[in-house]
Amino acid sequence: MLKWKVGKVSxxxxxxxxxxxxxxxxxxxxxxxxxxxxTLVYVKDxxxxxxxxxxxxxxxxxxxxxxxxxxTEGAVWGITNSGSRDIWFLETYEE
Numbered sequence: 001m002l003k004w005k006v007g008k009v010s011x012x013x014x015x016x017x018x019x020x021x022x023x024x025x026x027x028x029x030x031x032x033x034x035x036x037x038x039t040l041v042y043v044k045d046x047x048x049x050x051x052x053x054x055x056x057x058x059x060x061x062x063x064x065x066x067x068x069x070x071x072t073e074g075a076v077w078g079i080t081n082s083g084s085r086d087i088w089f090l091e092t093y094e095e
Contacts, residue, residue, distance in 0.1 A: 012084040024094040
């Protein structure tokens with residue numbers, strides 16, 4: 001049976017877990033990224049998030065409506081270049 005979960009996480013200048021690992025995850029979508037300017041958010045499937053080795057999620061890397069989609073069952077972490085930003089997530093999974 002396909003289930004879903006929606007939530008919001010405030011991502012700041014320290015590595016922040018956006019979603020925990022989940023076996024059976026079918027899709028993960030993140031949104032809340034700036035359309036232009038504002039606080040940049042960097043995303044990685046590891047808590048070893050460092051701005052120096054990441055590319056920010058920007059409009060050129062986003063899908064429709066500033067939504068970023070990942071295909072991973074692992075945890076996803078984020079960090080900002082300054083300040084904080086609320087990132088929303090929607091994951092679908094099977095149990």
